[in-house]
Amino acid sequence: MKLPAPHVTFLRNAAMEEFILGCDAMHAIMKVVNQVAPFDVNILLTGESGTGKELLAKIIHLLSPRAENSFVPVNCGVLSGLIFEDKLFGHEKGAFTGAVAAKKGCFELAHRGTLFLDEVSELPYENQVDFLRVLGDYTFQRIGATESITVDVRLIxxxxxxxxxxxxxxxxxxxxxxxxxVVPIEIPPLRERREVIPKMVDHFLNRMAAKYKRAKPDVSPEVMDILLRYDWPGNVRELSNLVERVFIVNEKACIDTGCLPSDFLWHFRDPPEDIDLHQVRKDAETRAILQALYRTVGDREKAAQMLKISPRTLRYKLKAYSIRVDRNGRPQEGPPPS
Ligand SMILES: Nc1ncnc2c1ncn2[C@@H]1O[C@H](COP(=O)(O)OP(=O)(O)OP(=O)(O)O)[C@@H](O)[C@H]1O
Ligand SMILES: [Mg+2]
Incomplete structure (x- = not known):
């Protein structure tokens, strides 16, 4: 077997080192990845936002015989109609107003490499049929071209x-x-593999210490307990962001609960002295609604389904509890209303 070029080995080792497994489920996933990476089968990675789909896609590419060629990510969520066609298939000079030079699309850029279709669910329905046709023989035309082009790509x-x-x-x-x-791989949410949290925290702190050239702090057992209990709707990305945020604003040798941001601690506050059942219910419902909106990337219909309530009831509660999220379902600044 041909050995990979040194830069590929370097990139592969770096990516593998970056990717923390730390639990049976992730080891099982890596086993499948090692089995399928060398072959040109199309892979679909599923998992909540921030679970590591893109990082794993890069690892699959680096473990494949295509590793010396390009890994081309394309976000299907922001494309539709002609922009979609242009991004994927490219255009010839003069194909439309503003096409001052010929341009390769992502399929051509990924020739002999890997095309990573991120947020594939967001492919506009009207573009899906054209797309399917191209996946048949990987032959297409740039916009405005008369000649067809055939490429060799692996799709993740x-x-x-x-x-x-x-x-x-x-x-x-x-x-x-x-x-x-052809091969489905589902990455579990972080709350279903909590045992990896200490290892991940350690890993992110090492990274921060190297990045900001500071000593790596310890983490108090109380903080670790809180991190282990939290649900992490934003998964590994949320954990990594929190660790960075805490690291930057605290220069203590040990991260204790006082170092955790108040909007994060809000999730763990003690119930007030006099327990008002209405308030308890409002807080619990607010938290569940925010999590559902976060997990469904702001899709209210799906969030209502997840909460087992009607979209109408969800609308009512959003208004009654003054819950505000951005269009991706992320809570707007500050802690949720109490
Ligand atoms: N197992 C892991 N070990 C270490 N870092 C990880 C792991 N999984 C994810 N990360 C880190 O978490 C962040 C989010 O990962 P990534 O972008 O791959 O997630 P994603 O599933 O593609 O998210 P989205 O659906 O929002 O696009 C990245 O910074 C990535 O490096
Ligand atoms: Mg991603």
Whole structure:
């Protein structure tokens, strides 16, 4: 077997070192990855936001014989119509107003490498059929071209949505689903592999210490207990952001509960002296609604389904509790209203 170039070995080792496993479920995933990476099968990575889909996609690429060529990520969420076609298939000079020079699309850029279709669930329905056609023989034309181009790409797709449910609702083509999902890999949310949290915290602190050229602090047992109990709706990304935030604003040798931001500690505050059942209910419902909106990336219909209430009831509660989220379902600045 041909040995990979030294820079590929370096990048591969760096990515593998970056990716913390630390539990049976992730070891099982890596086993599958090692089995399928060398072959040109299309892989669909599923998992909530921040679970590590993109990082794993890069690792699969680096473990494949395509590692010396490009890994091209494309976010399907921001593209539609002609912009989508242009991004994926490119254009010839003069193909449309503003096309002053010919430009390669992502398929061509990923030739002999890997094309990573991020947020594949967001592919506009009207573009899905064209896309499926190209996946048949990887032959297409740039916009405005007369000649066809054939490329050799390996496809890895990722989504945090349930594609089977989208198929049932008529939002995603079933034939496209089976084309992109030859091997499905589901990355569990962080709250289902809490045992990895201490290892991850240690890893992120090492990284911060190196990045900011400071000594690595210890973590008090109380803080670790809080981190282990939290639900992490934003998964590994949320944990890594919190560690960075805490590291930057505290220069103590040991991170204790006083170092944790108040909006984070809000989730763990003690109940007040006089327990007002209405307030308790409001707090609990607010927290559950915020988590549902976060996990469904702001999709109210899905959030209502997750909460087992009607969209109308959800609308009512959002108003009654003054819950405000941005369009991705992330809580707006500050702690949720109490
Ligand atoms: N197992 C892990 N070990 C170490 N770092 C991780 C791990 N999983 C994810 N990360 C880190 O968490 C962050 C989020 O990961 P990534 O972008 O791959 O998630 P994602 O699933 O693609 O999220 P989204 O759905 O929001 O795009 C990155 O900084 C990544 O390096
Ligand atoms: Mg991603």
């Amino acid at each position: 797709s990722a989504t945090n949505r349930n594609l089977k449910e989208m198929i049932r609702n008529g939002d995603f083509r079933e034939d496209l689903f089976y084309r992109i999902q």
